[in-house]
Amino acid sequence: MSVAALVLAAGSASRMNGRHKLLAAFDGTALVRRSVEAALAGAPDRVVVVTxxxxxxxxxxxAGLAVGIVRNPDYAEGMSTSLRAGIAALDPDCDGVVVMLADMPHVTGADVRRLLDAFAEAGGRAVVRAVSGGRRGNPVVLPRATFAAVLRLEGDVGARHVIESAGLDVVDVEIGAAAQVDVDTPEAVAAAGGVLKG
Incomplete structure (x- = not known):
């Protein structure tokens, strides 16, 4: 089974007052690099980053990380454009993809691996999503059966509607608070332990 990781890092961070949250330092490392390193540590077959x-x-x-980069010229139109760009860049034989948001500082490689293992246990036919205390969060593993629907998404939406309408089993994997912590404001960056840079 071939499973990729797709890290979405294209957003304009409109609530950051001109700063870029993905350049914020967490333990001395830019958040975007931290997130991509977590993806790599989960050992998918390939990692693609949408910028x-x-x-x-x-x-x-x-720099120096073994990842593919996909530039999304339409990023200002919303998350769906990054999902479409990323899915379109996957290998034709890809059986699934773990979709990660680059602004989630506490997701680890071990979390990613647990999601991928659950996907494999489900035979690659279920949606697998991270939850925190039973509340749905991210990352999410999407099986190949959902790709066509993702490619039809429009606007500033993620894959939630695709997941809910696909008619596939959904496997929840508890990863704790990391599944819910994203940093969309300067205050959230600071609360999560980050230091804004530029």
Whole structure:
């Protein structure tokens, strides 16, 4: 079974007052690099990062990492455009993809691996999502059966509607608070332990 990781790092971070949350330092490492390193540590077959807003700076933070980069020129139109760009870049024989948001600082490689293992145990035919105390969160593993529907998404939406309408089993994997912590404001970055840089 071939499973990729897709890290969404294209958003314009409109609530950050001109700063870029993905360049914030967590334990001395830019958040985007931290998130991509977590994806790599989960040992998927391939890692693809979708960039957009301030792409050159984001990509510079990923120097030396074994990842594919996909530039999304339409990032300002919302998350669906990044999902579509990322899914379209996957290998034709890809059986599933773990979709990760680059602004979730506490998701670890071990969390990613647990999601991928649950996907394998389900034969690659179920949606697998991270939960915190039973509340749905991220990352989410999407099986190949959902890809066509993802490619039809429009606007600033994620894959939730696809998951709910696909008619597939959904396997929840408890990973604790990490599944719910994203950083969309300067206050959230600070509360999560980050230091804004630029």
């Amino acid at each position: 957009g807003h301030r792409a050159e700076e984001i990509e510079a933070e990923l």
